[in-house]
Amino acid sequence: MTLLTRxxxxxxxxxxxxxxxxxFLALEADSSLPYVEVSEPVRQAMDSGIIGDMFEGxxxxxxxxxxxxxxxYLHQGSEYLELSPAKDLDEALNSLAIIYHHVPSxxxxxxxxxxxxxxxxxxxxxxxxxxxxxxLKLFWIMxxxxxxxxxxxxxxxxxxxxxxxxxxxxxxxxxxxxxxxTFMYDPQVTPDExxxxxxxxxxxxxxxxxxxxxxxxxxxxxxxxxxxSCYNSLPLAGGSNTLVRLNLKAVALKAADIADFFENTLxxxxxxxxxxxNARCKFLHQESNFFNSFLVKEGxxxxxxxxxxxxxxxxxEAVNILRGHPELTESNSExxxxxxxxxxxxxxxxxxxxxxxxxxxxxxxxxxGYNERALLHSQGGISLDKDVTPGVRIPxxxxxxxxxxxxxxxxxxxxxxxxxxxxxxxxxxIKSNPLAMFQLxxxxxxxxFREFTANVASxxxxxxxxxxxxxxxxxxxxxxxxxxxxxxxxxxxxxNTKILLRQPRVIAHELTPSYTD
Amino acid sequence: xxxxxVVNQIIPFSCVDGPGxxxxxxxxxxxxxxxxxxxxxxxxxCNNCGDCLPSCPTQALSLITSNNxxxxxWNEALCxxxxxxxxxxxxxxxxxxxxxxxxxxxxxxxxxxxxxxxITISGGEASLQLPFIFELFSAIKADDELAHLTCMLDxxxxxxxxxxxxxxxxxxxxxxxxxxWQQDTHRFITGRGNHxxxxxxxxLASKGKLHEVRLLHIPGISDxxxxxxxxxxxxxxxxxxxxxKLNAFxxxxxxxxxxxxxxxxxxxxxxxxxxxxxxxxxxxxxPSPYL
Numbered sequence: 001m002t003l004l005t006r007x008x009x010x011x012x013x014x015x016x017x018x019x020x021x022x023x024f025l026a027l028e029a030d031s032s033l034p035y036v037e038v039s040e041p042v043r044q045a046m047d048s049g050i051i052g053d054m055f056e057g058x059x060x061x062x063x064x065x066x067x068x069x070x071x072x073y074l075h076q077g078s079e080y081l082e083l084s085p086a087k088d089l090d091e092a093l094n095s096l097a098i099i100y101h102h103v104p105s106x107x108x109x110x111x112x113x114x115x116x117x118x119x120x121x122x123x124x125x126x127x128x129x130x131x132x133x134x135x136l137k138l139f140w141i142m143x144x145x146x147x148x149x150x151x152x153x154x155x156x157x158x159x160x161x162x163x164x165x166x167x168x169x170x171x172x173x174x175x176x177x178x179x180x181x182t183f184m185y186d187p188q189v190t191p192d193e194x195x196x197x198x199x200x201x202x203x204x205x206x207x208x209x210x211x212x213x214x215x216x217x218x219x220x221x222x223x224x225x226x227x228x229s230c231y232n233s234l235p236l237a238g239g240s241n242t243l244v245r246l247n248l249k250a251v252a253l254k255a256a257d258i259a260d261f262f263e264n265t266l267x268x269x270x271x272x273x274x275x276x277x278n279a280r281c282k283f284l285h286q287e288s289n290f291f292n293s294f295l296v297k298e299g300x301x302x303x304x305x306x307x308x309x310x311x312x313x314x315x316x317e318a319v320n321i322l323r324g325h326p327e328l329t330e331s332n333s334e335x336x337x338x339x340x341x342x343x344x345x346x347x348x349x350x351x352x353x354x355x356x357x358x359x360x361x362x363x364x365x366x367x368x369g370y371n372e373r374a375l376l377h378s379q380g381g382i383s384l385d386k387d388v389t390p391g392v393r394i395p396x397x398x399x400x401x402x403x404x405x406x407x408x409x410x411x412x413x414x415x416x417x418x419x420x421x422x423x424x425x426x427x428x429x430i431k432s433n434p435l436a437m438f439q440l441x442x443x444x445x446x447x448x449f450r451e452f453t454a455n456v457a458s459x460x461x462x463x464x465x466x467x468x469x470x471x472x473x474x475x476x477x478x479x480x481x482x483x484x485x486x487x488x489x490x491x492x493x494x495x496n497t498k499i500l501l502r503q504p505r506v507i508a509h510e511l512t513p514s515y516t517d
Numbered sequence: 518x519x520x521x522x523v524v525n526q527i528i529p530f531s532c533v534d535g536p537g538x539x540x541x542x543x544x545x546x547x548x549x550x551x552x553x554x555x556x557x558x559x560x561x562x563c564n565n566c567g568d569c570l571p572s573c574p575t576q577a578l579s580l581i582t583s584n585n586x587x588x589x590x591w592n593e594a595l596c597x598x599x600x601x602x603x604x605x606x607x608x609x610x611x612x613x614x615x616x617x618x619x620x621x622x623x624x625x626x627x628x629x630x631x632x633x634x635x636i637t638i639s640g641g642e643a644s645l646q647l648p649f650i651f652e653l654f655s656a657i658k659a660d661d662e663l664a665h666l667t668c669m670l671d672x673x674x675x676x677x678x679x680x681x682x683x684x685x686x687x688x689x690x691x692x693x694x695x696x697x698w699q700q701d702t703h704r705f706i707t708g709r710g711n712h713x714x715x716x717x718x719x720x721l722a723s724k725g726k727l728h729e730v731r732l733l734h735i736p737g738i739s740d741x742x743x744x745x746x747x748x749x750x751x752x753x754x755x756x757x758x759x760x761x762k763l764n765a766f767x768x769x770x771x772x773x774x775x776x777x778x779x780x781x782x783x784x785x786x787x788x789x790x791x792x793x794x795x796x797x798x799x800x801x802x803x804p805s806p807y808l
Contacts, residue, residue, distance in 0.1 A: 337594070401528075401529050401530050402530050402632075403529050403530045403629050403632045404529065406632070407628075407629075426532075427532075429531075429532045429533045430532040432532075432802075433532040433533070433536070433537065433538075435536055435537035435538070435634060436530075436532040436537050436538035436539075436634070438537075439537055439538045439632060439633060439634050440530070440538055440632055442631070443629075443631040443632030443633075444632075446631050447631060
């Protein structure tokens with residue numbers, strides 16, 4: 001299809017809103033520019049699907065994820081936005097609603113809305129519980145209706161405070177797709193009773209996702225971090241300049257044997273991944289003029305706090321291929337003993353691969369990174385992926401019981417500083433037993449899970465790689481289109497990855513900002 | 518300390534067998550013969566006749582001689598869970614049972630204790646292996662790492678009062694099935710009367726160890742609806758915290774004449790719940806999800 005035909009088709013699309021059409025037109029324009037300069041081996045690896053840039057565009061003029069320091073912004077006001085410092089909760093919420101429209105990301109919608117309990121608490125003195133509930137509820141509804149993207153992420157916890165509790169209450173009451181929500185848990189700080197409320201919320205609406213606060217905090221400096229989009233952990237007042245991902249399944253297919261994989265193939269393709277990372281960052285940092293933005297001038301972000309995310313996926317297939325068991329299908333999944341997720345040696349090979357990746361990441365400098373390094377990320381898949389499992393997950397439909405599932409994967413979590421999107425699918429009997437969810441979550445975090453994300457089988461709200469969509473919306477979208485940008489991705493993911501045929505319902509998939517008719 | 522349990526299955530993570538997340542051990546063997554049984558292959562113990570061997574497509578079953586007696590051996594690694602052996606068994610039993618010592622179960626519990634709120638022994642009829650259960654629960658209570666786990670029993674209530682009294686010091690709670698109210702109906706469904714069941718419910722309730730009473734509603738067969746006043750009056754005497762769990766009869770797993778009995782619809786189970794509520798019964802729990 002020629003570019004003009006595609007553009008024309010987008011303008012005439014039956015289901016997209018004018019704004020969604022504008023976004024796709026812009027993406028097409030970006031994709032029609034010459035690609036940032038890369039070597040021939042990198043080009044070949046990209047063309048054959050071994051490494052990829054996640055459709056971020058040919059000329060990266062904005063970072064993938066941006067995490068502004070919202071507390072600082074409310075405290076100092078903004079010269080650029082002509083706002084004085086916020087004096088009360090109404091002003092704070094108004095100022096936040098304004099700046100969200102000026103925070104770019106790969107989806108054009110802010111992926112990080114802030115550590116909202118910490119950010120808003122100073123403005124809540126003297127407010128009674130019901131007033132707070134009403135104000136935050138209106139704010140929550142506004143977010144869902146005006147910034148309708150489930151990649152948009154709010155953080156709360158680990159402290160017990162009134163804003164945190166009120167947000168949990170509102171989120172369970174409204175059961176909206178947006179915003180997505182991460183609850184930080186610190187066993188030294190968070191009362192069990194508060195984690196139990198969060199666990200009950202998961203049973204209600206598959207949110208929040210629970211982050212292992214001490215584990216994340218240890219990876220970053222005092223200025224802290226945030227969880228954004230689908231469970232990416234990144235430096236606060238910074239973010240991710242790009243996400244390049246490596247298909248471990250494709251790498252394994254190039255290797256003669258396990259030794260060849262570790263000694264030659266994996267290091268070679270990591271090297272090419274780094275080349276692509278540096279080429280993309282060079283354009284963003286040196287040619288795009290992004291870092292002249294008011295966000296930098298007013299100190300809300302710092303160029304030195306942006307890190308490239310080194311993403312990997314297809315661990316399950318890579319392990320099975322390297323061990324000579326390449327064909328895991330649903331028909332033989334009843335007895336999956338030699339396979340990744342089930343067999344001890346298979347799981348251990350997976351852990352070794354993660355460890356090898358970690359060693360490469362820690363020893364390889366990048367031109368524009370956090371402490372001159374990229375951050376390793378277990379990538380949650382995109383809607384175009386076929387026959388390759390997201391990140392280090394166990395293939396859909398072959399997952400063992402939740403405890404064995406956690407035990408098989410826990411060892412990986414230490415290595416994936418910028419996030420590891422595992423999703424536990426739990427049958428719906430847990431809905432009437434939130435205590436079981438609580439205990440499973442505590443167990444997972446104590447065993448070294450960086451993040452606990454659960455999806456309850458029958459929930460109308462489901463995760464498709466870490467963002468939320470409503471199952472009922474997938475059907476409706478096919479008919480009418482959706483006001484929610486991510487439902488389109490979900491429908492595509494559902495068709496391509498057999499999500500809806502699978503065991504309990506979850507899936508993974510991040511983002512496919514390219515137009516498909 | 519030589520007790521060995523005959524176990525049909527262990528489920529490492531269950532949300533429906535007591536409060537919180539639980540490891541559940543399904544014991545082999547039952548003293549009831551419920552026509553409505555959903556897992557009839559847990560009723561009888563294997564008699565090592567070996568008739569199941571030819572049915573196995575993966576040669577997971579073998580017959581050996583141990584202490585001059587025949588013994589069917591099940592190789593779990595080869596088993597593909599096709600259940601053809603269950604169909605072949607002339608006793609409708611299962612060769613796929615395993616024997617566990619208390620120490621083996623403690624080891625398994627230690628491996629997953631961080632994920633658990635407790636352990637539940639179910640069946641079959643768990644209380645038939647009372648000495649083992651007593652030893653296991655006692656060992657859990659005496660183990661620093663495991664002592665916080667609650668120890669519960671899922672039972673048909675047929676254990677004698679003396680048996681319950683032995684178990685009470687190490688039992689945290691029990692879920693008891695009440696299959697029907699009238700003796701004749703109970704005998705028709707299970708092969709036995711229900712005096713012991715009623716006595717067990719009363720004893721456990723008086724000791725604060727009754728977690729749940731379960732009623733399996735079979736429209737036209739069980740008599741909870743026709744005896745609603747008597748049933749409700751009994752349930753109302755129980756402590757408020759006791760859950761009254763209603764289950765709806767389905768054909769899944771059922772064999773024999775009971776396949777001609779009608780299944781219980783969602784509307785019928787809700788109707789029973791409504792009638793119990795009208796008669797003053799509280800804390801009614803409906804099937805979730807409805808299956």
